Amino acid sequence: MTNTFATLAQYFQYPFVKNALIVGVLIALCSSLLGVTLVLKRLSFIGDGLSHVAFGAMSVAAVVSAAPAATLIVPVVIAGGFLIKGKRLRAVRIAVACGLLAAILFVWKFPATAPSFSNAAQWFSKLIEQHQMVLIIPVTIAAAIALLMGGKNRKIKGDASLAMLSVGALGLGYLIVNRFSTSGNISGDVCTTLFGSTSILTLSKFDVWLCIIMSVVVIGVFIALYNRIFAVTFDETFTTATGVNASAYNLVIAIVTAVIIVLAMKLVGSLLISALVIFPALSAMRVFKSFQSVVICSAAVSVVCSVVGILASILWSTPVGSTIVAIDIAVFLIFTLIGLTKGNKSFTIKKNAETANQTERIA
Amino acid sequence: MSQLTCDDVSLGYEGRAVTEHLTFRVDPGDYLCVVGENGAGKSTLIRALLGLKAPMSGTISTGDGLQPNEIGYLPQQTVVQRDFPASVKEIVQSGCLNKVGRRPFYGKEARALAQRQIERMGIAHLQNRCYRELSGGQQQRVLLARALCATGKMLLLDEPVAGLDPKVTKEMYELISRLNKEDGITIIMVSHDIAAAVKYATHILHVSHTPLFFGTKEDYLKTDIGKAFTDAAGGDEI
Numbered sequence: 001m002t003n004t005f006a007t008l009a010q011y012f013q014y015p016f017v018k019n020a021l022i023v024g025v026l027i028a029l030c031s032s033l034l035g036v037t038l039v040l041k042r043l044s045f046i047g048d049g050l051s052h053v054a055f056g057a058m059s060v061a062a063v064v065s066a067a068p069a070a071t072l073i074v075p076v077v078i079a080g081g082f083l084i085k086g087k088r089l090r091a092v093r094i095a096v097a098c099g100l101l102a103a104i105l106f107v108w109k110f111p112a113t114a115p116s117f118s119n120a121a122q123w124f125s126k127l128i129e130q131h132q133m134v135l136i137i138p139v140t141i142a143a144a145i146a147l148l149m150g151g152k153n154r155k156i157k158g159d160a161s162l163a164m165l166s167v168g169a170l171g172l173g174y175l176i177v178n179r180f181s182t183s184g185n186i187s188g189d190v191c192t193t194l195f196g197s198t199s200i201l202t203l204s205k206f207d208v209w210l211c212i213i214m215s216v217v218v219i220g221v222f223i224a225l226y227n228r229i230f231a232v233t234f235d236e237t238f239t240t241a242t243g244v245n246a247s248a249y250n251l252v253i254a255i256v257t258a259v260i261i262v263l264a265m266k267l268v269g270s271l272l273i274s275a276l277v278i279f280p281a282l283s284a285m286r287v288f289k290s291f292q293s294v295v296i297c298s299a300a301v302s303v304v305c306s307v308v309g310i311l312a313s314i315l316w317s318t319p320v321g322s323t324i325v326a327i328d329i330a331v332f333l334i335f336t337l338i339g340l341t342k343g344n345k346s347f348t349i350k351k352n353a354e355t356a357n358q359t360e361r362i363a
Numbered sequence: 364m365s366q367l368t369c370d371d372v373s374l375g376y377e378g379r380a381v382t383e384h385l386t387f388r389v390d391p392g393d394y395l396c397v398v399g400e401n402g403a404g405k406s407t408l409i410r411a412l413l414g415l416k417a418p419m420s421g422t423i424s425t426g427d428g429l430q431p432n433e434i435g436y437l438p439q440q441t442v443v444q445r446d447f448p449a450s451v452k453e454i455v456q457s458g459c460l461n462k463v464g465r466r467p468f469y470g471k472e473a474r475a476l477a478q479r480q481i482e483r484m485g486i487a488h489l490q491n492r493c494y495r496e497l498s499g500g501q502q503q504r505v506l507l508a509r510a511l512c513a514t515g516k517m518l519l520l521d522e523p524v525a526g527l528d529p530k531v532t533k534e535m536y537e538l539i540s541r542l543n544k545e546d547g548i549t550i551i552m553v554s555h556d557i558a559a560a561v562k563y564a565t566h567i568l569h570v571s572h573t574p575l576f577f578g579t580k581e582d583y584l585k586t587d588i589g590k591a592f593t594d595a596a597g598g599d600e601i
Contacts, residue, residue, distance in 0.1 A: 040447060224467045231457040234447055235438065241413035242461040242513040243432025289493030290450035 004315065011314050019203045020320070024306045026215035027267050028276065028324075030260045032302030033222050035281035036295050037233050037253060045159070046147060047277040049166035050140055050261040051270035055193055056169035057139035058265075059177040062189075064135070137262050143169075144258035148250055195269040195321050203266065211263050218256050225249060230291050267306075268321030279328035280305070286332075286339030305331055365390050366429045366517060366549055367412070372421035374407045380419060381407050387568050387577040391427060391516075394543045394550045396560035399570040405553045408570065409436075409521055412551070429517060432461055435510030437520040440502065451497070451505050452490045455481055458512030473512075480508040484538075500531035507538070517549040518542065524556065536563055 011017045031047075038046055147162055178186060203211075222229070231239045232249045240246040264273050280302035284294045309324030365388040373383040382404030389395050399405055410416040411423060414431050425431050435458075458480075459473035469477075481490050484504040489497060494505060503523060510518055523539065524532040540563050542548045554560055560567060560580075567583040569576040576586055 227457065227460065227463075227468060230449070230453065231460050234449060234454065234457060237413070237415065237438055238436050238509070238513075239457075239460065240415055241432070241434065241436045242458070243430075244460050285448050289448055289496070290491075291448060291453050292450075294448045 007315060008311060016203065017314065019208045021307065021310055023203060023208060023211045023263075024267055024310045024320075024324075025303050026211055027260070027264045028280075028302040028306035029299055030215050030218045030222075031264055031273075031276045032280040032298045033219065033295060034253070034257055034260055035277040035302075036284070036291075036298050037229055038257065039278055039281045039285075040233050043148070044278045045162055045166075045274065046144070046257060047261055047264075047274040048271075049147065049162045050144055050258055051265055051273040052166040052170040052173070053143040054136050054140045054262050054265055055270045056173035056176075057136040058193060059173040060139075061135040063176055063180040137259060140262050141255050141258040144254040144261075145251065148254035148257075193265070193269060194271045195319060207266065211266075214259055214263055218260060221252065221256060225252065226295075229253065234291075268324060272321045272325050275325040275328055276302070276306075279325075279332050283328075283332045283335040286335040287342065301331055301335075302328075366393075366425060366427045367434075367551075368422075368424050368426065369412075370422050370424075372411065372418045372423055374404055374411050374416070375419050376407075378419075382570055385421070385568075385570065389517075389549060389551060389566075391549055392543070392547050393566055394540075394564045395552070395566045395568060396564035397551065397553045397568045397570060398555070398557055398560050399575075403570045405570060406521070409519060409553060412519060433514045433516055435512075435514035435518045437503070437506050437510050437518065437523055439521045439525060440506075446495050449494050450491055451481070451486060451494060452477065454494055454505055455490075455508045455512060458509035461513055477508075477512055480511045483511065484508040498531070499527050500535060503527070503535060504538070511542075511548075515546075515548065517551070520550065520552040522553060522555065524554070524559075532559075539563070 038044060143165060147165065174190060177190060228239075228244065228249050231244065232246045232253075236246050236250075260277075261273055264276055268276055280298040281294070283301050284297035288294045288297050305327045306324050309327045310320060312318065312327070313320045313323040367389040369385050369387050372385040373380050374385070375381045381402075385408070387395075397405055397408065407416065411418050413434060413436055425433075456469055456474065456477045459469055459476055462476070463469055463473055481487050484507055486501060486504050486508065489501060489505075494502060497505065507518075507523075518539075520539065524535050527535060536559055539550060539552070543550045543563075552560070552564070561584065564580055566579050567576060569583070576583055
């Protein structure tokens with residue numbers, strides 16, 4: 001045991017280990033806070049979908065930073081989003097499409113006459129090279145808003161649109177990286193983004209500060225809007241009817257979700273993010289019965305699991321993300337057992353009452 | 364002046380009207396029961412009265428000191444609510460949200476208001492219990508307390524007794540009736556249960572694709588539709 005502590009103490013002399021722990025705890029805290037709301041809103045899979053979008057954005061960012069000309073992808077994607085979304089604003093959509101086509105043709109035909117284009121592209125590509133987040137965060141936020149706010153009038157509904165966006169971004173992202181990336185170790189890069197295996201240990205100072213600031217903002221927003229988030233999650237119709245702007249709070253939830261997902265990619269990678277969002281919330285729901293206690297318990301569970309997971313992964317040199325997820329699963333099983341033994345009695349009674357009620361209704 | 368006035372309102376989705384030419388008004392202290400078949404536009408009417416959906420034509424206006432966001436609403440239970448981890452107190456307090464303005468938390472007044480409504484509904488002994496562990500009737504009382512936090516003037520009830528057993532159904536109706544008679548709260552209730560509508564309501568609105576009837580209960584019973592319905596429901600007194 002003393003040996004283990006000695007090893008840990010030794011590791012903690014390295015700043016990158018400290019950074020990993022700070023970022024890990026903050027991300028775990030944020031994702032679990034929001035996780036409760038997302039699970040209850042039946043949006044458990046949003047983490048998965050958005051992280052794949054973030055992966056796609058990341059590959060675009062990688063390509064853009066390598067080849068400035070690829071900057072063109074960005075307006076194309078944004079305009080594409082405009083074209084797909086919504087029935088209204090048909091004129092705007094046509095105008096955007098025409099403008100885009102004209103711009104592409106112009107640059108294509110007269111590359112020499114467009115130095116300003118190339119200057120802007122180079123500046124943008126430099127920016128992206130230094131901070132990929134500049135591209136990834138807005139793209140993911142846009143996807144989150146489209147998914148959460150899109151509403152009831154769309155042709156492709158809820159889970160289908162989520163699945164479509166998720167696999168689409170994943171497939172295209174890998175295609176882009178594979179085809180255009182200049183890196184020598186493509187599969188290694190992809191594996192890192194998907195499973196977050198080493199990126200948590202290679203955080204730059206900028207990453208750490210970005211993460212701290214974002215986390216503080218997210219936690220602040222969550223606390224300030226706690227009662228409203230509860231109301232909107234529990235019963236959106238009632239909340240809207242009493243004159244509270246529920247869709248504004250849904251928008252906030254969408255944006256915050258996107259930010260957390262992008263941050264969490266560093267920690268567990270884009271395939272495992274859902275675990276960070278749903279497991280603590282589900283564990284807490286096994287045992288606790290009020291919203292407040294579920295939120296607090298979920299945050300505590302998440303932080304403890306992440307700390308233990310990061311430490312364990314350092315000690316036994318296992319991949320960070322998978323270790324945290326494994327511990328989350330273990331805790332979930334323990335909480336399920338506690339919930340069963342604690343609430344078994346009342347649960348059966350309630351079940352019986354329900355069946356009785358149903359039979360009565362049928363009769 | 365009426366609390367709520369609907370003037371030649373047509374409701375529908377994507378240009379297709381579900382129900383047309385609805386004209387009725389609700390005065391303070393009325394107990395209006397909205398009856399009609401499935402698909403006749405009852406739920407659409409509710410959404411319109413709550414301001415969640417704009418009518419295709421006609422106007423819905425509030426008056427006599429009633430603000431549009433002062434209509435307390437008792438929704439039909441959704442699947443999401445049934446397994447939601449929340450205590451009774453948390454749910455009732457969420458009804459006070461339209462009173463706290465821009466402040467992040469509930470103040471002393473809001474908490475006291477919630478407490479009064481909890482006691483009024485006779486669920487004080489349950490206030491720290493988990494909502495999903497309560498019986499159907501108790502859950503309805505919780506939602507009713509929440510609606511009363513949002514308003515003291517008008518309640519809009521959507522099938523308040525759906526899924527309740529006969530005894531609890533009767534208690535629920537008595538409770539609503541007491542709120543109407545003793546506290547003077549205007550009630551608009553959507554229901555399938557014509558027998559109860561006739562028993563408790565003061566006014567009836569019978570909607571089909573066009574309104575078949577609007578008026579007092581006494582007049583309703585004299586019409587052919589009223590007779591047909593009461594004959595059909597008269598056999599088994601629910």
